[in-house]
Amino acid sequence: MANSDQITSRVPAAAYALCLCIGLVGANSLALGPIAPRVAESFASDVPAVMTASAAFGIGTAASALLLAGLIDRFGPGRMLRYALLAFLAALAASGVAPALPAFVGAQLLAGLAAGVALPAIYTLAALASPPGRESDTLGVVLFGWTLSMVAGVSLSAVIADLSGWRTVYGIVVIAGLAAVAGTSNLTAGGSAAGRAAPSPLSALHVPGIAPLLLACAAFMASFYGVYAYVGDHLHRVLGLPVSAAGLLALCYGLGFGATAFLDRWIDRLGPARLLPLFFAVVGCVYLLMSLVAGSYPALLAVVFCWGMANHAALNVLILRLAALDPSRRGAIMGLNSGVTYLALFVGTTAFGPLYARAGFAALGLTAVALMLTAALATVLTSRTAAAGNQPAE
Numbered sequence: 001m002a003n004s005d006q007i008t009s010r011v012p013a014a015a016y017a018l019c020l021c022i023g024l025v026g027a028n029s030l031a032l033g034p035i036a037p038r039v040a041e042s043f044a045s046d047v048p049a050v051m052t053a054s055a056a057f058g059i060g061t062a063a064s065a066l067l068l069a070g071l072i073d074r075f076g077p078g079r080m081l082r083y084a085l086l087a088f089l090a091a092l093a094a095s096g097v098a099p100a101l102p103a104f105v106g107a108q109l110l111a112g113l114a115a116g117v118a119l120p121a122i123y124t125l126a127a128l129a130s131p132p133g134r135e136s137d138t139l140g141v142v143l144f145g146w147t148l149s150m151v152a153g154v155s156l157s158a159v160i161a162d163l164s165g166w167r168t169v170y171g172i173v174v175i176a177g178l179a180a181v182a183g184t185s186n187l188t189a190g191g192s193a194a195g196r197a198a199p200s201p202l203s204a205l206h207v208p209g210i211a212p213l214l215l216a217c218a219a220f221m222a223s224f225y226g227v228y229a230y231v232g233d234h235l236h237r238v239l240g241l242p243v244s245a246a247g248l249l250a251l252c253y254g255l256g257f258g259a260t261a262f263l264d265r266w267i268d269r270l271g272p273a274r275l276l277p278l279f280f281a282v283v284g285c286v287y288l289l290m291s292l293v294a295g296s297y298p299a300l301l302a303v304v305f306c307w308g309m310a311n312h313a314a315l316n317v318l319i320l321r322l323a324a325l326d327p328s329r330r331g332a333i334m335g336l337n338s339g340v341t342y343l344a345l346f347v348g349t350t351a352f353g354p355l356y357a358r359a360g361f362a363a364l365g366l367t368a369v370a371l372m373l374t375a376a377l378a379t380v381l382t383s384r385t386a387a388a389g390n391q392p393a394e
Helices: 002-008 013-042 052-068 070-075 077-096 101-129 135-164 166-183 201-206 210-238 244-270 272-292 297-323 327-359 361-388
Strands: none
Touching: 013 052, 013 077, 013 101, 013 135, 013 166, 013 210, 013 244, 052 101, 052 210, 052 327, 070 077, 070 101, 070 327, 077 101, 077 166, 101 135, 101 297, 101 327, 135 166, 135 244, 135 297, 201 210, 201 327, 210 244, 210 272, 210 297, 210 327, 210 361, 244 297, 272 297, 272 361, 297 327, 327 361
16 A cells, blocks of 8 residues: 555646746746847847846846745745745736836846745755655656746747747746746645744755755856857857747757656666766766757757756756755755856856857857866765765765
8 A cells, every 4th residue: 555655646746836837937047048139139239238137037046045045944835935936927027028128137137036935945845745765756747847948938939039029928928927826826835933033045055965066056057057048149140040940949958858757767766876977977978069069050959959858867866966965954955056056047147158259159068068077076076075974875
């Protein structure tokens, strides 16, 4: 009977609701890159200037995650997720009607402040909902939301931007977001006892083994957002393709991201600690291939599919490793993860921009290779630190 219960609860219903929430946040995080040329034309600006909105979103998310994510442990992840999603939708609506680029950047900053609470709440709920021994499977379903955002969100946004303008994209995302909010109504809203101070996510920096994992997270995410931010402009300006071509590329990434879900059950069996350095090394190899085939659209499509597969595996294992460090501080740890992730978004988009302008897209891939080597080495250090401190590596 116990085995039967474990099988039937393998994928909790909450995981699907959380998948929609990830898809909502992901649609905003990732959609701007492909439609940036259209946004730039609308505001009589250029793509690097428009991408400052993505950087603002990253800064807002990071600041909110570091300052407010501790409220998740106090008031409950379900309640905090619902409040954050409502604020997020309001910011997206403001983005869609922004009359000028500064207003658009400001709206994206507000969206980031809301996302900084929503994302750690989502990952905390995913960890709470996971049956023992099925953590990777459950998280894989939640992470499938990134696939939804790429396949149904980002790829369609590029087509919509070509057909009816980029503002329509934000209107559609707001409407879709109402479904995500409705899906959170049954998620737990429990928290700690009233009057207990909300722990700061920064307090989780003292958890053994967390520093190298956060370094790996920073390198991983800076490489992803730095490359992703400019691939749309590379296709449009350098290869002479329409904006919708970036939509097909995003579709390939999303399909690759989703295709890796079948590996999630093997991650639980083989152990996240030993797999994470390998997965980061594979991501680095993908970036190397991307820099080599930057001049060929068909080849880029194939490599981007592999990029999605490798990133799914690496992200799944990274979150599992972080969530397992200290279950009593899971909300704070996930807040640190989100804070570092979106600080990396800011660094990636701002630092890779001048490099892209001077040396082209291929140089971004080579820089990402160096970052992924850093991530792989950091995770090896994490395993050794855990062993030295008699901490479980898996």
